[in-house]
Amino acid sequence: EVQLVESGGGKVQPGGSLRLSCAASGFTFSNLDMSWVRQAPGKGLEWVSTIKSADSTTSYADSVKGRFTISRDNAKNTLYLQMNSLKPEDTALYYCATWHTWGQGTQVTVSS
Numbered sequence: 001e002v003q004l005v006e007s008g009g010g011k012v013q014p015g016g017s018l019r020l021s022c023a024a025s026g027f028t029f030s031n032l033d034m035s036w037v038r039q040a041p042g043k044g045l046e047w048v049s050t051i052k053s054a055d056s057t058t059s060y061a062d063s064v065k066g067r068f069t070i071s072r073d074n075a076k077n078t079l080y081l082q083m084n085s086l087k088p089e090d091t092a093l094y095y096c097a098t099w100h101t102w103g104q105g106t107q108v109t110v111s112s
Contacts, residue, residue, distance in 0.1 A: 001025070001026045002025070002026035002027050002100070002101050003024070003025045003026050003101070003103075004022055004023070004024055004096050004097070004098070004101050004102065004103035005022065005023045005025075005103055005104070006020060006021070006022045006094065006095065006096050006103045006104065006105060006106035007020070007021050007022075007023070007106055008020040008021050008106060009094060009106030009107045009108045010107075010108070010109070011109040011110075011111065012086055012108075012109070012110055013110070013111070013112050014086060014087060014088060014110055014111075014112055015085060015086065016086050016110070017082070017083060017084045017085075017086065018083045018086065018108060019080060019081070019082050019083070020036070020080065020081040020083065020094055020096075020106060020108075021078055021079070021080055022034070022036075022078065022079040022080070022081075022096030022103055023077065023078055024077045024078065024079065024098075025077065027098075027100075027101070029072075029074060029077040029078075030053060030074035030077075031053055032053050032098045032099070033050055033051065033052050033053050033098065033099075034050070034051055034053075034070075034072060034079045034096060034097070034098055035047065035048070035049065035050040035051075035096070035097050035098070036048040036049045036050075036070060036079075036081045036094060036095070036096055036097075037094075037095045037096075037097055037102075038090075038092035038093065038094045038095065038108075039092055039093050039095070039105075040089070040091060040092040041091070041092075046061065046063075046092070047061055048060070048061055048064055048068065048081070048094070049061065049064065049068060049070040049081065050070070051070045051071065051072050051079070056071075056072065058070050063089075064083075064090075067083065067084050067085045067086075068081060068082065068083050068084070069081070069082040069084075070082075079096050081094070081096075083108070086108075086110045087110060088110045088111060089110075090108060090110050091108060091109050091110050091111070092107075092108060093105040093106070093107050093108075094106050094107075094108055
């Protein structure tokens with residue numbers, strides 16, 4: 001079964017950090033570009049970051065550039081998102097995704 005399972009979300013104060021993980025199974029993880037996408041309450045989907053399969057080249061939305069870092073461990077079939085200097089506007093449900101599969105999401109809440 002093709003599956004992506006996110007973890008690591010939670011509630012954190014502004015300026016804090018969280019590290020999200022996404023465990024992949026049922027497909028050849030190392031062959032696919034992987035992304036993080038988020039959805040804030042009452043808003044549409046927002047692309048956050050992508051990491052390429054071929055050379056691990058990364059790209060980021062302007063809203064998170066310099067604060068978030070995407071990475072992957074192909075040996076562990078796991079995608080990561082290190083989030084630093086979190087802001088209340090980062091509050092959202094965070095999904096990991098590839099072209100054919102999305103996870104169920106993990107909630108990140110930034111609030112004092």
